[in-house]
Amino acid sequence: KNEVEQSPQNLTAQEGEFITINCSYSVGISALHWLQQHPGGGIVSLFMLSSGKKKHGRLIATINIQEKHSSLHITASHPRDSAVYICAVGMYNNNDMRFGAGTRLTVKP
Amino acid sequence: NAGVTQTPKFQVLKTGQSMTLQCAQDMNHEYMSWYRQDPGMGLRLIHYSVGAGITDQGEVPNGYNVSRSTTEDFPLRLLSAAPSQTSVYFCATKTGYSGNTIYFGEGSWLTVV
Numbered sequence: 001k002n003e004v005e006q007s008p009q010n011l012t013a014q015e016g017e018f019i020t021i022n023c024s025y026s027v028g029i030s031a032l033h034w035l036q037q038h039p040g041g042g043i044v045s046l047f048m049l050s051s052g053k054k055k056h057g058r059l060i061a062t063i064n065i066q067e068k069h070s071s072l073h074i075t076a077s078h079p080r081d082s083a084v085y086i087c088a089v090g091m092y093n094n095n096d097m098r099f100g101a102g103t104r105l106t107v108k109p
Numbered sequence: 110n111a112g113v114t115q116t117p118k119f120q121v122l123k124t125g126q127s128m129t130l131q132c133a134q135d136m137n138h139e140y141m142s143w144y145r146q147d148p149g150m151g152l153r154l155i156h157y158s159v160g161a162g163i164t165d166q167g168e169v170p171n172g173y174n175v176s177r178s179t180t181e182d183f184p185l186r187l188l189s190a191a192p193s194q195t196s197v198y199f200c201a202t203k204t205g206y207s208g209n210t211i212y213f214g215e216g217s218w219l220t221v222v
Binding site for chain 2: 002004031033035041042043044045048086088095096097098099100101102
């Protein structure tokens, strides 16, 4: 079983829909990261959080440490949000990181 | 991905050849790392470094060597390329510990035939 599990693997939405991507992990962590990978490969960091909730524009990330679960929400989705979203955890007390396999999001106009 | 530069972007190797993927950063980050990304799998850590002169193995280190002679550069060497090393490779950097924002290079697509 992977240490970081994401769901769903693939997600297709219509423009304007509310999107939720989930991430569960099974290890002790110092922080959780949400990353975005566009076609062509570049990876950018969206959020890094260790508790609570963060918001950036239409994106919201939450984490529940007790339940070892995080969610990434996209409000009013747009075709430019189409990308692979990756959940990653920074392992507690060392420099290692573990990554989920990613969620491929397609937003149709 | 300003600040983390990977070269080459694309490379085709023959089995048994050696090559070096270059990674350079200008953000003065202590931590640098190399990952490989394979279809259907998450990024996997190959090697990492927490500062000049210090390197350590990650999850999948076999077949790869690294060195860190300066803060800026962290090259990844394939000693004798194998088809199983066909993958997309990413260099990444961050300050300090695992709880900080991570910055990725644009990736290097490697095919071993």
